[in-house]
Amino acid sequence: MAGSRLRAIAGDRAALVAALVFAVLVAACIAAPLYADQVAGTTPSANHLTDQVTIDGKPTNVVSLTGVPIGPTWQQQFLLGADENGRDLMVRLLYGGRTSLLIAAGAVALTLLLAIPLALAAGYFGGSVDSLVSRLLDLIWSFPALLLAVLLGTALSVTGAEIGPFKIAGGSPLIPIFVIGLVYVPYVARPLRGQVLSLRRQPFVEAARSAGFGDARVMASEILPHLWSTVLVLAVLSLVNAVILESALSFLGAGVDPPDPSIGTLIDAGLDTIVLSPHLLLVPCAALVVLVLSMSVLAEGLRRTLDPRGFFAVDSGRGQ
Secondary structure (H helix, E strand, O other): OHHHHHHHHHHOHHHHHHHHHHHHHHHHHHOHHHHHHHHHOOOOOOOOOOOEEEEOOEEEEOEOOOOOEOOOOOOOOOOOOEOOOOOEHHHHHHHHHHHHHHHHHHHHHHHHHHHHHHHHHHHHHOHHHHHHHHHHHHHHHOOOHHHHHHHHHHHHHHHOEEEOOEEEOOOOOHHHHHHHHHHOHHHHHHHHHHHHHHHOOOHHHHHHHHOOOOHHHHHHHHHHHHHHHHHHHHHHHHHHHHHHHHHHHHHOOOOOOOOOOOHHHHHHHHHOOOOOOOHHHHHHHHHHHHHHHHHHHHHHHHHHHHOOOOHHHOOOOOOO
16 A cells, blocks of 8 residues: 555656755755855855945946845855845845744644644544534634734734743744644644544444553554544645745744744845845745745645545534
């Protein structure tokens, strides 16, 4: 079964190309410090307002006297140009992509950490446990994801958050991780719950109960292994949504705080100079489109291969 699935994934050319593009983007973002130090010779926060760069043998100001930053030079320094503060756009883009991906990955990890136990408990026990979990998920589900994330992100970025012994200061990157991870719990828990509802009636589960296995052991050893393919697809789909939502939050001022770079903050900054320096907006927008598109195609390829029976279409159900 596993071998056939691997062969099916290998035969999906679109998914393979998307996986390759995504891997290249991730590797480039991880190598951001190396690129900044060894190639560009600068840092994401270093200003070069009074510096000059040589283009075609002619010295050119990084930022002109009229305040217009240099465009793409297509060389090591300022490969994609500079922003209004004379900061290397390519360096900031790589660091910003790394920040966005790290926040998105952390948010997905938190989502899975919360959603999987909730889905297992609701689907396996049913009754009042299922009703309670379903009401909680419906409460979060009832708010549009972006609206709920903006409300939580705005509030927590000012006051911070305190969860038991853990304290998160306002402006910390842990704030968007917490907000995005919480917002997408229903999007993962509901389809997983539907699959658990189907699995709990299977003969191998009944056999485990008859053998004297406790509920926790049945869920961990009999049901959970059958969820991993669905979890993998949902994780990639959630990563796509998390990157988009993180960019939106940072763009709206409820995520990463400037001058720290993220894709959202770069897009926000690019709007201010769209007429005189359109590359400041077009470059991060293009990067976001390529990143999201590659992950979406990869997620769809995984879904076609690992979810042939369409568990994602299973409704949350109630009181089963």
